[in-house]
Amino acid sequence: MPQESRKTLNIPPLYAKDMYISRASRVFFHIALAVAIVSILSALATVLGFFLILVAWVIAIFLILLTFGAIIFAAPGFFDMLSGSDGVLGGMFSFVGWLWKYTAPVALGCAVAALVLAIFDKRWRSKAIIVVSGLIIVAEIVVIAVSVGAGR
Amino acid sequence: MNELSITMRGVPSGYVDITVDGAPVEFKKNEFGSFITSYSTEKDEVEISVRKYNILCGPLWLLFSLLFFVISFFGIFDCRNDKLCIVCDVKLRVKVSGQKKLMLSFNSPMPKSDGSGFGGEAVKLETDCEYDTDANEYFTDTVAKKRFKIMRLIKILFWVAAVVITALCVYMYVINH
Numbered sequence: 001m002p003q004e005s006r007k008t009l010n011i012p013p014l015y016a017k018d019m020y021i022s023r024a025s026r027v028f029f030h031i032a033l034a035v036a037i038v039s040i041l042s043a044l045a046t047v048l049g050f051f052l053i054l055v056a057w058v059i060a061i062f063l064i065l066l067t068f069g070a071i072i073f074a075a076p077g078f079f080d081m082l083s084g085s086d087g088v089l090g091g092m093f094s095f096v097g098w099l100w101k102y103t104a105p106v107a108l109g110c111a112v113a114a115l116v117l118a119i120f121d122k123r124w125r126s127k128a129i130i131v132v133s134g135l136i137i138v139a140e141i142v143v144i145a146v147s148v149g150a151g152r
Numbered sequence: 153m154n155e156l157s158i159t160m161r162g163v164p165s166g167y168v169d170i171t172v173d174g175a176p177v178e179f180k181k182n183e184f185g186s187f188i189t190s191y192s193t194e195k196d197e198v199e200i201s202v203r204k205y206n207i208l209c210g211p212l213w214l215l216f217s218l219l220f221f222v223i224s225f226f227g228i229f230d231c232r233n234d235k236l237c238i239v240c241d242v243k244l245r246v247k248v249s250g251q252k253k254l255m256l257s258f259n260s261p262m263p264k265s266d267g268s269g270f271g272g273e274a275v276k277l278e279t280d281c282e283y284d285t286d287a288n289e290y291f292t293d294t295v296a297k298k299r300f301k302i303m304r305l306i307k308i309l310f311w312v313a314a315v316v317i318t319a320l321c322v323y324m325y326v327i328n329h
Contacts, residue, residue: 008295009239016210030229
């Protein structure tokens with residue numbers, strides 16, 4: 001066929017259906033990946049934050065025990081600053097806790113959608129999408145379980 | 153039984169559809185990044201087709217483009233469309249008798265001398281069997297290019313509308329509080 005006569009390469013309807021499924025799978029995968037990163041990081045920040053508070057408490061108590069006279073004056077202020085809801089870290093933790101609570105189900109839903117669509121995508125199936133979506137689903141179930149367990 | 157060993161090098165990325173006798177075949181990737189498969193048939197002639205499509209040429213393209221744009225948070229998480237809209241069409245009829253080999257090496261699309269998009273021969277063939285070429289070319293899909301421009305305009309309008317609506321919401325919130 002002469003090159004000048006070519007205008008377009010029409011997609012047969014059957015291929016188009018596969019193409020749209022493949023595209024949808026990739027779009028949901030991108031969303032799941034981005035939201036999962038936010039969700040897992042916020043969950044880790046919260047858990048590690050509480051861990052750091054625990055370490056800070058242990059160090060504080062150790063220091064306070066060393067300096068008997070400081071128990072009455074230093075301890076209450078120090079504890080309030082770290083763990084009080086109006087404290088420096090309180091606001092940050094409430095925001096991270098909020099982020100964790102709402103992003104985890106979104107990431108889980110998108111990862112499930114990406115996985116299901118990738119399974120139906122017969123022509124351009126990506127193993128990477130299937131594997132990573134599966135990992136996101138497992139990670140998000142853990143995050144949601146920890147979140148529910150922590151009463152958030 | 154005739155057997156044709158097919159090797160493809162430098163297959164373009166995107167929605168490439170490879171069929172042998174009208175049916176999709178599974179290729180394996182070797183250590184050099186080439187795709188290889190072995191096709192057995194009773195027939196003396198095998199039809200090989202390699203086509204790279206542009207998603208904007210599908211049915212209901214506007215509906216699906218808008219749907220993906222909205223779902224992907226205004227295109228942030230969407231797959232990028234090929235703005236050059238280069239498609240590839242290769243169709244070969246290869247005569248097979250016994251065990252034969254066929255290697256398809258994909259070329260890069262070349263800009264046309266008159267500046268009207270891209271063109272050129274899509275694949276270079278190396279084979280020990282006879283073949284007829286029905287199509288072997290890259291070309292700029294003019295319909296896809298036109299639709300790409302329409303979609304770009306629609307996306308800009310959506311973004312402007314989103315910014316205006318957000319600004320109005322913030323303004324109303326500030327006024328009320």
